[in-house]
Amino acid sequence: MKKSGELQNSPQAASKKVARQKVLLGLVGAFVVLLAVLPLFASGFWMRTLTLLFLLAAMAEGWNFIGGYTGYAAFGNVAFFGIGAYGTALSMLRLHFPFFLALLVGAAAAMLFAVLVGLPVLRLKGHYFAIATVALATGVGEVADFWTDFTGGAAGLTLPFFHPIQLSNYFFYYIAFVLVLFGLGLTYFIMKRKLGYSWLAIREDEDAAKMMGINTTWSKVVAFALSALMAGLAGGIYAYWNTFVLAEEVFKIEYTLQMILATVLGGPGTVFGPFIGAFIYYILITLLVFFLPVGQLHATILGLIIILVMVFTPQGVMDFLSGRKRLTLSALLENIRTHKV
Amino acid sequence: MNQEVIFETQGITKYFGGLAAVDNVDMKIHKGEILGLIGPNGAGKTTFVNTITGMLRPTRGRVIFKGQDITGWPAYRVGRLGIARTFQIVKPFLGMTVRENVAVGAMFGHKGKTRTTRQALEKADEVLEFVEMGHLRNHFADQLTLAYLKRLELAKALAMEPELLFLDEVMAGLNSREIEEAMEMIRKINASGVTLLIIEHVMKAIAGVTHRVFVLNFGTELAQGSPEEVLNDPRVIQAYLGEKFVERQRRMQQASPQQ
Known part of the structure; x- marks a missing residue:
């Protein structure tokens, strides 16, 4: 037996680990409280920056399900963001749904797409899966761009403003913030359950996972659909906030790269990693560009x-x-x- | 011994392109026995196990477990039905602790549906005590030695509470003391009511723990019978060691007739 591991089993090491987890949890808690009261002091610029940051963090939390925990390098998650944006916008414009209902329709559309596409594509592994997801995202973007009768094509879709307009910044800040917290809660909840264990097992060895009774297809499709849920909700919020949806904007591959970067910087396969990574990435880029x-x-x-x-x-x-x-x-x-x- | 057949293959055949890796194999496994599966390298032992556990689909033939036709079932359904296996090349979940590795078996295996996550973790502790790895439960799998990784494979399979367990070379690479321990473990598992099929190259283990031996060569059945019969069968010795060795053995036997 390797001796190096013994330390981790000792009661002192265990209590130290628990203490550290408590400190970390406390820090995150304090940070969350800070973010909750921040709009009382922050300028409009920082509120908008943070709203974008939250949307990125939410998408990263979603990507973490499929890319971090399940180990499938999905490179097309922007498709879910775009479908969420279009789904929300079209529901509001064509069906005159109130925003929250439209948002759910957009997210549901993104999830449905993830299931339909995931069933065949999640049979691929490694580079093949990555390339297939890039191709799919590009394809959906093209459809949105050219199906003018349905999506408005290159003219885009214009949404009504949020009312009352003075509260707009606060509304979108808090709704994006709640989405991030929802993502953290969802991650924590799943990883304590069988579904979470099945994702880890698939990431570590898919054949062994299968043989041990895990319906790997189902687990992977659920991971993919939940990553679509997070990106779809982010897309819907973004659409209403921006009041304008255009294919070449909401299907930009940069968004996929950003969510992957945020997750990888923070720590893939961890509850807080994507959230922390999104902060590091977004604050850095804001400082570099503006300050x-x-x-x-x-x-x-x-x-x-x-x-x-x-x-x-x-x-x-x-x-x-x-x-x-x-x-x-x-x-x-x-x-x-x-x-x- | 109980002669009830728990598992049976009928004419199982697996082609890879034009090559028959497994060709028309009929095998019966009796409830409660330890059946050894031997054969030279490349005889098709692992392919055979892959084909009957749902990792591969058979080209032809049928697989019957407890009277139910499970031919072509996906691996996860085979696993849930009560068949578990270990892999020759160990497949630990490296990023998880030993306890979590084993809990996966308890969560998704034979009785997994009836368990909560917490109960599965408790079951994992129980299995780890059984295989004498309780002290390692909080280690990550990547901290284990090969002997412990092999035993972890076993623990993961046992946590599924299988009725039938396939062990694919759990002793390869172990030293003689570790082999003794593994043999003891296999007897203990069998005594707890699990039927076993063990693929093994370590003849000491085959002779020591199996009740019956099945020999595969070039994907087909070469012989089957008690360990003594099979291990002294000239055809088996020839398959393993070649024509010349059989010749020499025959000459030696003639030179020193019945003492």
Whole structure:
């Protein structure tokens, strides 16, 4: 037996781990309270920035289900964002549904699409799955762009403003914030249950998972549909907030990349990882673009930062926050050694 | 021994392209026995097990478990019905603890539907005590040695509470003390009421724990019978060790007739 592991079993180590989890939970709790009262002080600019950040965090939480926990590198989740946006917009414009009902219709449409597409596509693995999802997202975007009679095509869809307009910023801030909390709660809830265990088993070894009685197709489709739920809700909120939906805007592949980046930066396969990663990513990019005198170099610098984070903490910053690794130079260098290709 | 047949294959055949990896195999497994499945490398043992557990679909033939035709069932349904297996190349869930690895079996296996997550974790503790790995329950699977990984495979399968258990080379790579321990474990599992099919190259284990042996060569049945009969069968020795060895053995026997 390796001796290195013994420490983790000792009662002292266990209580230390519990203590650390409590501290982490306390910090996140304090942070959530801070965000809840922030609109009392924050400027309109920061409220809008944070609203976008929340939508990204929610999508990242969704991506975490399929990409982080189940281990399927989905590269087309923006399709769900776009379908959620169009579903919500079309329900409001054509069916005159109130916003919240329309939002549910949009999210349901995204989930339905995930199930229909997931059944065949989730049979693929690795690169093949990744490429198929990119292709699907691009395809749906094209349909939205050219099916002019239904989607308005290149002219887009214009939605009514939120009423009363003075409260608009607050409304969208809080609804996006609630969505993020819902995502955290949903993740925690699922990972305590059989569905969560089945995702982890599939990620670690799908054949063994199958043989142990897991209906892997069903588990994967549920993971995919729940990631569609989060992205679809984010898309619907974004549509109403933006009051304008255009295919080339809501099906941008950058959104997929952002949700993956946020998850990977924070820690894939962890409850808080995507939430924390979304903050790191979005605050960095906002600082670089708006506040630091770096001119056109902001994308380059962001890229550099991402490379450094990936090199030093390939499992995301949650590795350090949860105490699995200590934030020391030797631990950082160890990461390079163990993950070199 | 009880002669009730718990599991049966009829003419199971699996082609890979034009090659018959398993060809027309009829096998009966009796309730309560330990059946050994042996054969030289490439004889089709693992493919046979893959074909009858739903990992692969048979090209032809039928698989019957407790009177029910389960031919072509997906692996997860076979698993839930009460058949478990281990893999020759161990398949631990590396990112999960030992306890969670085993709990997956208790959650989704034979009686998984009746259990909550908490009950499955308790069942996992029980199984880990049985295989004497209780002290490792909170370790991550990637911290285990090969001997413990093999035993983890066993624990995961046992947590499914199977009636029939296929063990695919659980002793390969173990040292002789570990092999003794594994043999003891197999007897203990069998004594608890589980029927076993064990694929093994370690002849000491085959001779020591099995009640009956089935030999596969080039995908077809070569012989079956008691371990003594089969392990002394010239055809089996030839399949394993070649024509020359059989010749030499015959000459040695002639040189020193019945003592």
